[in-house]
Amino acid sequence: xxxxxxxxxxxxxxxxxxxxxxxxxxxxxxxxxxxxxxxxxxxxxxxxxxxxxxxxxxxxxxxxxxxxxxxxxxxxxxxxxxxxxxxxxxxxxxxxxxxxxxxxxxxxxxxxxxxxxxxxxxxxxxxxxxxxxxxxxxxxxxxxxxxxxxxxxxxxxxxxxxxxxxxxxxxxxxxxxxxxxxxxxxxxxxxxxxxxxxxxxxxxxxxxxxxxxxxxxxxxxxxxxxxxxxxxxxxxxxxxxxxxxxxxxxxxxxxxxxxxxxxxxxxxxxxxxxxxxxxxxxxxxxxxxxxxxxxxxxxxxxxxxxxxxxxxxxxxxxxxxxxxxxxxxxxxxxxxxxxxxxxxxxxxxxxxxxxxxxxxxxxxxxxxxxxxxxxxxxxx
Amino acid sequence: xxxxxxxxxxxxxxxxxxxxxxxxxxxxxxxxxxxxxxxxxxxxxxxxxxxxxxxxxxxxxxxxxxxxxxxxxxxxxxxxxxxxxxxxxxxxxxxxxxxxxxxxxxxxxxxxxxxxxxxxxxxxxxxxxxxxxxxxxxxxxxxxxxxxxxxxxxxxxxxxxxxxxxxxxxxxxxxxxxxxxxxxxxxxxxxxxxxxxxxxxxxxx
Numbered sequence: 001x002x003x004x005x006x007x008x009x010x011x012x013x014x015x016x017x018x019x020x021x022x023x024x025x026x027x028x029x030x031x032x033x034x035x036x037x038x039x040x041x042x043x044x045x046x047x048x049x050x051x052x053x054x055x056x057x058x059x060x061x062x063x064x065x066x067x068x069x070x071x072x073x074x075x076x077x078x079x080x081x082x083x084x085x086x087x088x089x090x091x092x093x094x095x096x097x098x099x100x101x102x103x104x105x106x107x108x109x110x111x112x113x114x115x116x117x118x119x120x121x122x123x124x125x126x127x128x129x130x131x132x133x134x135x136x137x138x139x140x141x142x143x144x145x146x147x148x149x150x151x152x153x154x155x156x157x158x159x160x161x162x163x164x165x166x167x168x169x170x171x172x173x174x175x176x177x178x179x180x181x182x183x184x185x186x187x188x189x190x191x192x193x194x195x196x197x198x199x200x201x202x203x204x205x206x207x208x209x210x211x212x213x214x215x216x217x218x219x220x221x222x223x224x225x226x227x228x229x230x231x232x233x234x235x236x237x238x239x240x241x242x243x244x245x246x247x248x249x250x251x252x253x254x255x256x257x258x259x260x261x262x263x264x265x266x267x268x269x270x271x272x273x274x275x276x277x278x279x280x281x282x283x284x285x286x287x288x289x290x291x292x293x294x295x296x297x298x299x300x301x302x303x304x305x306x307x308x309x310x311x312x313x314x315x316x317x318x319x320x321x322x323x324x325x326x327x328x329x330x331x332x333x334x335x336x337x338x339x340x341x342x343x344x345x346x347x348x349x350x351x352x353x354x355x356x357x358x359x360x361x362x363x364x365x366x367x368x369x370x371x372x373x374x375x376x377x378x379x380x
Numbered sequence: 381x382x383x384x385x386x387x388x389x390x391x392x393x394x395x396x397x398x399x400x401x402x403x404x405x406x407x408x409x410x411x412x413x414x415x416x417x418x419x420x421x422x423x424x425x426x427x428x429x430x431x432x433x434x435x436x437x438x439x440x441x442x443x444x445x446x447x448x449x450x451x452x453x454x455x456x457x458x459x460x461x462x463x464x465x466x467x468x469x470x471x472x473x474x475x476x477x478x479x480x481x482x483x484x485x486x487x488x489x490x491x492x493x494x495x496x497x498x499x500x501x502x503x504x505x506x507x508x509x510x511x512x513x514x515x516x517x518x519x520x521x522x523x524x525x526x527x528x529x530x531x532x533x534x535x536x537x538x539x540x541x542x543x544x545x546x547x548x549x550x551x552x553x554x555x556x557x558x559x560x561x562x563x564x565x566x567x568x569x570x571x572x573x574x575x576x577x578x579x580x581x582x583x584x585x
Contacts, residue, residue: 311447330454331464337410337432341447342454346440360440367447 007039007081007088010064015141021134027124034138035104036060036096039080040088047375049144051135052095053152053159056282057274059103062095078357085366090374099134100126100281108277121207126281128289132162146170148372153177153354154321158289164306165291171308173372178318178354180325181299182290187320190230191283194223198276207277220276221267228266233317233350299328300335309339311368315353316346396564397577401500402428404581409471414458415478417442419451459484462491470496479503481534493584502579507540507572525576541572557581
């Protein structure tokens with residue numbers, strides 16, 4: 001079943017942009033690359049495009065595999081494919097790696113064309129607003145005026161929300177999942193600890209570790225371990241590991257509990273494949289996003305120009321992006337008499353739930369997406 | 381408008397209460413339906429009166445049904461109040477045959493009056509003679525309107541029409557209109573005895 005409705009073998013593409021991009025910080029990226037993948041076919045009137053905005057550690061490889069023997073498909077493969085909730089028989093789906101990323105889009109680890117060396121610490125701090133602007137440039141490049149939908153979870157949900165603010169005419173539907181209109185102090189505090197772990201790693205070298213042939217692996221590993229704790233609920237960790245020991249108590253600081261084994265495995269895996277400078281920038285983008293700030297904190301006023309229809313979705317056990325934060329978005333949309341539905345999915349897995357194929361969650365997405373009208377289909 | 385009458389006729393064969401609610405809701409107005417189920421009433425009002433509406437629903441299956449038929453639905457528990465809704469932000473707030481199953485009965489009515497310019501409350505009349513007969517026979521009433529046994533009923537705050545009239549009086553709630561139905565027919569004589577379903581249109585005095 002899983003294999004039958006897989007999108008199959010996919011390949012990334014690179015779009016190069018020569019026109020400069022002005023960033024929120026005031027800095028200017030004179031040129032940049034975005035790596036992206038597409039699934040399905042853009043229809044004749046280009047009305048079936050859906051963009052997937054990724055979260056902290058995501059990338060453009062959202063669905064399918066590069067090679068038949070890849071161990072894992074893209075990170076949201078359970079959602080996207082023929083006859084899946086986001087049905088590629090109907091929709092043309094775009095996944096991209098955000099600016100500042102480490103999977104092929106311009107970022108700290110990529111080569112600065114001016115110096116011919118890795119950007120490192122010189123790569124600017126990018127924001128959710130910058131990402132949405134760069135995504136709009138990608139749409140221009142693909143000849144798409146309006147998205148059928150923008151979908152994102154967590155940090156991706158912030159981008160989905162921001163699309164409706166920055167480009168109200170270019171989005172018909174926004175699916176904002178397990179997200180928030182800004183981060184709470186507690187949420188930002190986790191990010192700060194993660195960044196401190198990286199920055200104080202002796203191999204960080206002020207962000208220019210590439211030149212030294214090292215990576216701040218220990219810091220990144222700890223940052224990821226911390227992240228993983230916050231993505232799971234207490235119950236989910238209890239169910240998954242409880243107080244289970246690997247062997248017997250040894251009165252040591254080695255891996256003794258199953259939970260420790262899991263965290264170390266996740267930390268090691270991540271530190272081996274992700275760039276620390278990217279991690280710093282992704283967490284900062286989370287911290288900085290606060291669209292209501294320029295409206296005196298009034299989210300209702302902030303959302304008053306949106307035209308999209310919204311599905312806002314949260315998970316009961318998610319404490320990092322709690323349902324209460326999603327309800328703030330819903331309230332602001334209700335104040336504006338926007339077209340909005342809100343689902344609070346009962347799920348045990350905490351923030352991670354948004355990536356899992358919970359049947360009710362996926363039924364909601366499938367049903368909602370199947371109601372989105374797309375114009376004349378391709379080659380029919 | 382001719383079309384609307386036809387829609388009304390076709391649906392009212394089944395739901396006389398919908399027809400009465402439709403008469404109480406203004407064309408093009410903004411409606412909040414609390415405990416909206418699968419969104420049937422909102423769909424009906426949207427079709428007949430081009431209302432802009434939202435439903436509030438707790439149940440997962442009902443939420444999914446609303447999303448399927450394109451009804452705006454907000455998943456939340458009415459027992460927590462209506463904190464996500466601004467004062468007087470709806471023309472009409474409806475609580476259809478849900479009052480009797482609420483724990484925070486008093487609070488929800490007051491919340492509805494806060495959020496809605498007018499509110500519509502309907503409930504099964506416990507004073508209906510068939511209920512009284514069953515009580516007289518020494519049993520808890522079970523009927524089409526109250527289809528539960530005493531041990532599995534969600535209904536925790538059943539009341540009679542007289543009780544609710546008194547409730548409105550004590551809470552300074554103005555009864556703009558009251559209609560009573562039994563088996564789809566309106567009842568005007570001895571409503572608290574002969575009426576099965578009570579329907580009220582209310583606002584704050």
